[in-house]
Amino acid sequence: MNENEQYSCGCSVKNNEIKYYSVPTVGSVATEAGNINVISTKWSLCDYAGEIRVRLDIGRMNYAVTPGIYAIGKPDRQSPVLVSANYKLSFDILRRELKGLNVWIIVIDSKGVNVWCAAGKGTFGTEELVRRVNVTGLEKIISIRKLIVPQLGAPGISAHTVQKLCGFQVIYGPVRASDIKKYIAAGMKASPEMRHVDFGVIDRLTVSWLELALAARIAILGTVLLIGLVMLIERIPALAGLKGEARLLPILFLVSILSGTVFNAVLLPFLPGRAFSLKGGVLGAFICSGVIYASGQYLAVTTWLSLILMSSGISAFLALNFTGASTYTSLSGVKKEIRYSIPLIVAMVSCGAFLEIVHILRRFM
Amino acid sequence: MKLKYLSNVVTLKYDVNRCVGCGRCVEVCPRRVFSVESGKANIIDKDACIECGACMKNCPFEAIKVNAGVGCAAAILASGKKGNVVCGSEGGCC
Numbered sequence: 001m002n003e004n005e006q007y008s009c010g011c012s013v014k015n016n017e018i019k020y021y022s023v024p025t026v027g028s029v030a031t032e033a034g035n036i037n038v039i040s041t042k043w044s045l046c047d048y049a050g051e052i053r054v055r056l057d058i059g060r061m062n063y064a065v066t067p068g069i070y071a072i073g074k075p076d077r078q079s080p081v082l083v084s085a086n087y088k089l090s091f092d093i094l095r096r097e098l099k100g101l102n103v104w105i106i107v108i109d110s111k112g113v114n115v116w117c118a119a120g121k122g123t124f125g126t127e128e129l130v131r132r133v134n135v136t137g138l139e140k141i142i143s144i145r146k147l148i149v150p151q152l153g154a155p156g157i158s159a160h161t162v163q164k165l166c167g168f169q170v171i172y173g174p175v176r177a178s179d180i181k182k183y184i185a186a187g188m189k190a191s192p193e194m195r196h197v198d199f200g201v202i203d204r205l206t207v208s209w210l211e212l213a214l215a216a217r218i219a220i221l222g223t224v225l226l227i228g229l230v231m232l233i234e235r236i237p238a239l240a241g242l243k244g245e246a247r248l249l250p251i252l253f254l255v256s257i258l259s260g261t262v263f264n265a266v267l268l269p270f271l272p273g274r275a276f277s278l279k280g281g282v283l284g285a286f287i288c289s290g291v292i293y294a295s296g297q298y299l300a301v302t303t304w305l306s307l308i309l310m311s312s313g314i315s316a317f318l319a320l321n322f323t324g325a326s327t328y329t330s331l332s333g334v335k336k337e338i339r340y341s342i343p344l345i346v347a348m349v350s351c352g353a354f355l356e357i358v359h360i361l362r363r364f365m
Numbered sequence: 366m367k368l369k370y371l372s373n374v375v376t377l378k379y380d381v382n383r384c385v386g387c388g389r390c391v392e393v394c395p396r397r398v399f400s401v402e403s404g405k406a407n408i409i410d411k412d413a414c415i416e417c418g419a420c421m422k423n424c425p426f427e428a429i430k431v432n433a434g435v436g437c438a439a440a441i442l443a444s445g446k447k448g449n450v451v452c453g454s455e456g457g458c459c
Contacts, residue, residue, distance in 0.1 A: 120417065120435050154393035154419035155433065172392055190392075197395040199368055274371050276438075324437030326368075328396070330416040331434030333371040334441055342442075 033137035064112030073102035119156030208265030260318025277341035280319020309352030383428035
């Protein structure tokens with residue numbers, strides 16, 4: 001299969017479009033393979049600004065550092081070698097955690113994608129790792145033949161194949177960069193906790209803003225259209241009685257989007273069921289009922305039902321999309337969820353819209 | 366709290382006869398699906414598996430098979446029925 005035939009969720013940037021950020025250096029180390037740049041473990045203002053920017057999906061697919069070998073501190077021939085993807089945010093987080101250590105970092109070309117996603121795609125893979133080890137002349141720089149690969153790179157790396165191809169033994173480091181110091185201090189041993197992927201509330205909140213950013217375009221467009229509809233309804237004398245409830249439409253739309261992204265992410269473990277769409281649908285129905293109640297509008301049962309059906313459907317769909325950002329869903333599981341939830345979501349939103357249209361048209365009869 | 370997704374769906378298959386108990390699967394699994402007891406690996410929590418494929422790729426004895434991929438609705442919907450589900454193109458998770 002060639003690259004153009006692949007369909008996907010994240011990163012279509014072609015090779016030549018990626019802009020590499022150069023890494024500020026604070027010195028260099030002389031080795032048999034030439035001088036190697038020593039990099040800082042401190043973050044500049046630009047690094048902080050960059051993190052906020054990519055978390056909001058601005059230039060996220062074009063945030064890479066130049067592949068190659070870098071030094072932290074004063075590494076020598078016995079120092080450990082860490083392997084990193086070249087997504088700049090991952091690389092920055094890694095180097096910040098290495099303060100006070102003397103290590104080498106091999107940055108492989110994962111096309112500016114983080115290690116886990118790139119391992120899934122194969123760009124963080126056996127072939128590129130072996131190539132980069134050879135290109136950098138690593139065997140001249142160090143005497144030990146070991147590479148510490150982040151554990152989440154394992155779906156892309158075949159440790160025994162790397163050893164066969166370039167003679168370096170792959171050992172898997174911890175999942176989180178913040179555990180690297182402990183891991184090295186323990187003699188390259190990861191505790192079970194260091195190997196486990198969690199999805200705690202901070203992680204969920206961090207990635208949910210990206211979901212909101214991805215939904216922003218539709219959210220703005222939809223809100224503008226709905227405000228237009230409200231203005232139209234207000235100008236038609238026959239619809240005068242609908243003024244109050246019409247104003248609920250743009251508000252409920254925005255609330256449903258927040259519900260399916262940020263609120264669903266934060267409340268994920270406490271929402272009913274295992275399917276993301278079920279969690280998001282229930283939450284959307286619940287929050288939107290609350291908004292309608294708080295608005296003090298008296299609504300006919302069918303109107304109430306139509307608004308809840310639409311809100312719940314939108315929230316369920318966005319929650320379904322959060323499967324990709326979560327850390328505990330499987331391909332087979334999400335395929336199954338899609339099979340059941342998409343027809344239901346389509347039915348809910350179309351029934352809701354149909355009821356609403358009938359409700360408006362009846363005012364003319 | 367260990368969050369868990371749908372049960373009885375994952376495609377993870379393990380051939381005990383090929384296993385030599387090296388423990389690579391335990392090392393690479395981010396979801397604690399495996400354990401090694403008395404020289405053989407066991408699947409102790411199959412529903413926790415996310416089909417990342419790390420165990421299959423790193424088992425030197427090809428004792429593990431899984432239909433590996435990304436559990437990403439955006440990617441699956443974008444791929445439709447045509448192609449493989451791959452992470453990477455217009456807007457989405459990774």
